[in-house]
Amino acid sequence: MTEKTYTVTGMSCGHCAASITEEVVEVPGVTKVDVDVPSGLVTVRGESADDATVRAAIVEAGYEVTHAMRNALA
Template identity: 70%
Template sequence: MARINFTVTGMSCGHCAASIKEEVTGVPGVREVDVDVAAGTVAVEGTNLDEALLRTAIVEAGYEVPGTLAA
């Protein structure tokens, strides 16, 4: 199982986390999404993950993804 970590800006509450989880969970291969609002990170675990699709899902939820962290 692969893990990709993103830094995400614009998150400030539990609703933000829920919005991101909802969008990212719909990406093929995603098994788990962990959103840490305080740290500004989103960790995604799954198989055959497509980083571009994950970034797009986060952006569609209304947040910015300025970079990717090392796993």
């Protein structure tokens, strides 16, 4: 399982979080999406989820990815 955190701009409410979650959860390989609106972070977990496809899903939801970081899982 891998986990990657994306910094996303333009989020301001629960609807924003729901829109991003709805798009990203459809990406093949994604098993979980956590959106933290106040910090602007979207954390994606899954098996072999394609980074470019996750980024495209966030853009499709109407937001911009400014940074991505792979997280170490215990």
